[in-house]
Amino acid sequence: MYSQRLNKIRTYLLQFIYLATAVSVGFQAWREILMPEGTWDPIYGVTYSVWAAYALLMLLGIRYPYKLLPLMVLQFLYKLIWVVGVYYPLYTSGKPAGEELFLSWRVAILVELIVIPWGHFYTSYIKGFLKKSAIKTQTSG
Known part of the structure:
Protein backbone atom coordinates (compact mmCIF):
# COMPACT_ATOMS: atom_id res chain seq x y z
CA MET A 1 0.00 0.00 0.00
CA TYR A 2 2.75 2.46 1.00
CA SER A 3 4.77 1.50 -2.09
CA GLN A 4 1.79 2.09 -4.38
CA ARG A 5 1.19 5.50 -2.84
CA LEU A 6 4.87 6.39 -3.20
CA ASN A 7 4.84 5.31 -6.86
CA LYS A 8 1.75 7.43 -7.49
CA ILE A 9 3.40 10.47 -5.90
CA ARG A 10 6.58 9.85 -7.93
CA THR A 11 4.52 9.57 -11.12
CA TYR A 12 2.77 12.88 -10.39
CA LEU A 13 6.10 14.56 -9.62
CA LEU A 14 7.59 13.24 -12.87
CA GLN A 15 4.58 14.50 -14.81
CA PHE A 16 4.91 17.88 -13.12
CA ILE A 17 8.61 18.12 -14.08
CA TYR A 18 7.79 17.15 -17.67
CA LEU A 19 5.09 19.83 -17.80
CA ALA A 20 7.19 22.52 -16.10
CA THR A 21 10.09 21.82 -18.46
CA ALA A 22 7.84 21.81 -21.54
CA VAL A 23 6.30 25.14 -20.55
CA SER A 24 9.45 26.96 -19.41
CA VAL A 25 11.81 25.72 -22.11
CA GLY A 26 9.14 25.61 -24.79
CA PHE A 27 7.89 29.13 -24.18
CA GLN A 28 11.36 30.62 -24.49
CA ALA A 29 12.44 28.47 -27.45
CA TRP A 30 9.27 28.87 -29.49
CA ARG A 31 9.14 32.61 -28.79
CA GLU A 32 12.67 32.93 -30.18
CA ILE A 33 11.84 30.78 -33.22
CA LEU A 34 8.54 32.44 -34.06
CA MET A 35 9.65 36.01 -33.31
CA PRO A 36 13.41 36.16 -33.89
CA GLU A 37 15.27 39.42 -33.42
CA GLY A 38 17.34 39.60 -36.58
CA THR A 39 19.25 36.77 -38.20
CA TRP A 40 20.78 33.98 -36.18
CA ASP A 41 24.16 32.44 -36.04
CA PRO A 42 23.62 28.81 -37.22
CA ILE A 43 24.68 27.37 -33.83
CA TYR A 44 22.28 29.70 -32.02
CA GLY A 45 19.52 28.50 -34.37
CA VAL A 46 20.40 24.85 -33.74
CA THR A 47 20.30 25.46 -30.00
CA TYR A 48 16.79 26.90 -30.04
CA SER A 49 15.60 24.24 -32.48
CA VAL A 50 16.82 21.50 -30.13
CA TRP A 51 15.15 23.18 -27.16
CA ALA A 52 11.87 23.53 -29.06
CA ALA A 53 11.91 19.85 -30.04
CA TYR A 54 12.90 18.91 -26.49
CA ALA A 55 9.93 20.83 -25.10
CA LEU A 56 7.56 19.02 -27.45
CA LEU A 57 8.94 15.65 -26.39
CA MET A 58 8.57 16.63 -22.73
CA LEU A 59 4.83 17.00 -23.40
CA LEU A 60 4.79 13.30 -24.31
CA GLY A 61 6.44 12.62 -20.96
CA ILE A 62 3.28 13.84 -19.23
CA ARG A 63 1.38 10.94 -20.82
CA TYR A 64 4.23 8.40 -20.67
CA PRO A 65 6.35 9.40 -17.67
CA TYR A 66 8.25 6.12 -17.39
Whole structure:
Protein backbone atom coordinates (compact mmCIF):
# COMPACT_ATOMS: atom_id res chain seq x y z
CA MET A 1 0.00 0.00 0.00
CA TYR A 2 2.75 2.46 1.00
CA SER A 3 4.77 1.50 -2.09
CA GLN A 4 1.79 2.09 -4.38
CA ARG A 5 1.19 5.50 -2.84
CA LEU A 6 4.87 6.39 -3.20
CA ASN A 7 4.84 5.31 -6.86
CA LYS A 8 1.75 7.43 -7.49
CA ILE A 9 3.40 10.47 -5.90
CA ARG A 10 6.58 9.85 -7.93
CA THR A 11 4.52 9.57 -11.12
CA TYR A 12 2.77 12.88 -10.39
CA LEU A 13 6.10 14.56 -9.62
CA LEU A 14 7.59 13.24 -12.87
CA GLN A 15 4.58 14.50 -14.81
CA PHE A 16 4.91 17.88 -13.12
CA ILE A 17 8.61 18.12 -14.08
CA TYR A 18 7.79 17.15 -17.67
CA LEU A 19 5.09 19.83 -17.80
CA ALA A 20 7.19 22.52 -16.10
CA THR A 21 10.09 21.82 -18.46
CA ALA A 22 7.84 21.81 -21.54
CA VAL A 23 6.30 25.14 -20.55
CA SER A 24 9.45 26.96 -19.41
CA VAL A 25 11.81 25.72 -22.11
CA GLY A 26 9.14 25.61 -24.79
CA PHE A 27 7.89 29.13 -24.18
CA GLN A 28 11.36 30.62 -24.49
CA ALA A 29 12.44 28.47 -27.45
CA TRP A 30 9.27 28.87 -29.49
CA ARG A 31 9.14 32.61 -28.79
CA GLU A 32 12.67 32.93 -30.18
CA ILE A 33 11.84 30.78 -33.22
CA LEU A 34 8.54 32.44 -34.06
CA MET A 35 9.65 36.01 -33.31
CA PRO A 36 13.41 36.16 -33.89
CA GLU A 37 15.27 39.42 -33.42
CA GLY A 38 17.34 39.60 -36.58
CA THR A 39 19.25 36.77 -38.20
CA TRP A 40 20.78 33.98 -36.18
CA ASP A 41 24.16 32.44 -36.04
CA PRO A 42 23.62 28.81 -37.22
CA ILE A 43 24.68 27.37 -33.83
CA TYR A 44 22.28 29.70 -32.02
CA GLY A 45 19.52 28.50 -34.37
CA VAL A 46 20.40 24.85 -33.74
CA THR A 47 20.30 25.46 -30.00
CA TYR A 48 16.79 26.90 -30.04
CA SER A 49 15.60 24.24 -32.48
CA VAL A 50 16.82 21.50 -30.13
CA TRP A 51 15.15 23.18 -27.16
CA ALA A 52 11.87 23.53 -29.06
CA ALA A 53 11.91 19.85 -30.04
CA TYR A 54 12.90 18.91 -26.49
CA ALA A 55 9.93 20.83 -25.10
CA LEU A 56 7.56 19.02 -27.45
CA LEU A 57 8.94 15.65 -26.39
CA MET A 58 8.57 16.63 -22.73
CA LEU A 59 4.83 17.00 -23.40
CA LEU A 60 4.79 13.30 -24.31
CA GLY A 61 6.44 12.62 -20.96
CA ILE A 62 3.28 13.84 -19.23
CA ARG A 63 1.38 10.94 -20.82
CA TYR A 64 4.23 8.40 -20.67
CA PRO A 65 6.35 9.40 -17.67
CA TYR A 66 8.25 6.12 -17.39
CA LYS A 67 8.71 5.45 -21.10
CA LEU A 68 10.34 8.84 -21.58
CA LEU A 69 12.69 8.62 -18.59
CA PRO A 70 15.72 9.02 -20.88
CA LEU A 71 14.58 12.62 -21.45
CA MET A 72 14.46 13.20 -17.71
CA VAL A 73 17.90 11.62 -17.29
CA LEU A 74 19.21 13.80 -20.14
CA GLN A 75 17.89 16.86 -18.31
CA PHE A 76 19.53 15.75 -15.05
CA LEU A 77 22.86 14.97 -16.75
CA TYR A 78 23.20 18.17 -18.77
CA LYS A 79 22.58 20.25 -15.67
CA LEU A 80 25.03 18.22 -13.61
CA ILE A 81 27.67 18.38 -16.37
CA TRP A 82 27.20 22.15 -16.68
CA VAL A 83 27.59 22.66 -12.93
CA VAL A 84 30.73 20.50 -12.72
CA GLY A 85 32.30 21.35 -16.08
CA VAL A 86 31.34 25.00 -16.60
CA TYR A 87 30.18 26.68 -13.40
CA TYR A 88 32.63 25.15 -10.93
CA PRO A 89 35.78 26.04 -12.94
CA LEU A 90 34.50 29.61 -13.37
CA TYR A 91 33.68 29.85 -9.68
CA THR A 92 37.06 28.50 -8.50
CA SER A 93 38.94 30.80 -10.90
CA GLY A 94 37.29 33.83 -9.30
CA LYS A 95 35.13 34.61 -12.35
CA PRO A 96 31.70 33.57 -11.10
CA ALA A 97 29.30 33.70 -14.02
CA GLY A 98 25.93 32.01 -14.24
CA GLU A 99 25.20 32.38 -10.53
CA GLU A 100 21.42 32.63 -11.01
CA LEU A 101 21.38 29.58 -13.26
CA PHE A 102 23.48 27.67 -10.75
CA LEU A 103 21.15 28.53 -7.87
CA SER A 104 18.06 27.27 -9.70
CA TRP A 105 19.79 24.24 -11.23
CA ARG A 106 21.23 22.97 -7.96
CA VAL A 107 17.66 22.71 -6.63
CA ALA A 108 16.51 21.09 -9.88
CA ILE A 109 19.38 18.60 -9.79
CA LEU A 110 18.50 17.60 -6.23
CA VAL A 111 14.78 17.23 -7.04
CA GLU A 112 15.51 15.22 -10.20
CA LEU A 113 17.97 13.03 -8.31
CA ILE A 114 15.20 12.18 -5.84
CA VAL A 115 12.26 11.94 -8.25
CA ILE A 116 13.82 9.93 -11.10
CA PRO A 117 13.17 6.23 -10.44
CA TRP A 118 16.77 5.13 -10.91
CA GLY A 119 16.03 1.45 -10.31
CA HIS A 120 13.38 1.45 -13.01
CA PHE A 121 15.68 3.35 -15.35
CA TYR A 122 18.48 0.84 -14.79
CA THR A 123 16.20 -2.17 -15.26
CA SER A 124 14.42 -0.78 -18.32
CA TYR A 125 17.31 0.84 -20.19
CA ILE A 126 20.76 0.00 -18.87
CA LYS A 127 20.47 -3.67 -17.87
CA GLY A 128 19.13 -4.77 -21.26
CA PHE A 129 21.75 -2.71 -23.06
CA LEU A 130 24.54 -4.28 -21.01
CA LYS A 131 23.21 -7.79 -21.67
CA LYS A 132 23.07 -7.20 -25.43
CA SER A 133 26.57 -5.70 -25.38
CA ALA A 134 27.92 -8.71 -23.49
CA ILE A 135 26.25 -11.15 -25.91
CA LYS A 136 27.65 -9.25 -28.90
CA THR A 137 31.15 -9.33 -27.44
CA GLN A 138 30.97 -13.07 -26.76
CA THR A 139 29.68 -13.94 -30.24
CA SER A 140 32.11 -11.69 -32.11
CA GLY A 141 35.18 -12.77 -30.11
